[in-house]
Amino acid sequence: MSNDVLLNLDQNNQTAVVTLNRPDKRNAISLKLIEQLDQIIDQLHRDEQTKLVIITGSSPAFCAGGDLNDFHGDIGQEEAHHLLKKMQQVLWKITTLPIPTIAWMNGLARGGGMELASACDFRFVNEMSNYGFTQGQLAISTGWGGGTLLYERIHPQEAYYWLVTADVRSAEQLKEIGFAQGIFSSEQLELNHPLIEPYTNRSYEQLKHWKDQWLKAQDLQRLKKRMDEEVEACSHMWVGQEHKDAVANFFKRNEK
């Protein structure tokens, strides 16, 4: 079975690097990738040595969102809900990992790729890349709970505006609105990077404690309910003709 997700456990830094590994498909999230990512996140929930989790992508992209071959228009609402729910559950597990999580956004991200980043506690972006919650351009809304999480990461008014405009933005713009905590220039991730060192320089106890405080500062029950409502809403938009046309146009655009 191809490894669509790679896990590297760096013992020295007690850091887990999770890499989406479908570069030829811009790390689009297929059902198979979801399964592999789910198993890795479950493993990290059980791991009491790892103090930091970093999610990144095999260049040139970070993540192009849901794989439109798997998440395509001609399925019914219940099936759409069932498929969307799978990744929502993974995003929930990432959100509630008991140690800090970082999205190292090495390359472009679209749609669900931004939702994946929103499930992480911190986000660092590549100055050369661009990023967008582009679901609105596909006649749907976010469908994995990442739109709900966005409201927790930046000012709610800014989150609302971005979801409606569905536009693609620069690294600078993401830093400006507080979605990204920092900007880097090198594509590949180094654990001794100045943006990563503040985490690897801290102990497991410190990082676990701060994450516990962070989770307790939120109404997790209400957050999960809102994420569930998001999946339901998207599953209804999914079956609309506009969405089907938008997906068909994407693949037409990409026909060589």
Ligand SMILES: CC[C@H](C(=O)O)C(=O)SCCNC(=O)CCNC(=O)[C@H](O)C(C)(C)COP(=O)(O)OP(=O)(O)OC[C@H]1O[C@@H](n2cnc3c(N)ncnc32)[C@H](O)[C@@H]1OP(=O)(O)O
């Ligand atoms: C499931 C819902 C979920 C949610 O919001 O909850 C979603 O994420 S919906 C999907 C949202 N994502 C997109 O709409 C992005 C679509 N892709 C693009 O706009 C571009 O591919 C881009 C900007 C990511 C990269 O452009 P670039 O020019 O660098 O590459 P290509 O377009 O030539 O693509 C290379 C290769 O990758 C395949 N690809 C890219 N994105 C997807 C995708 N989302 N699903 C499936 N496949 C994707 C593309 O078809 C090309 O494959 P090839 O076989 O070489 O033609």
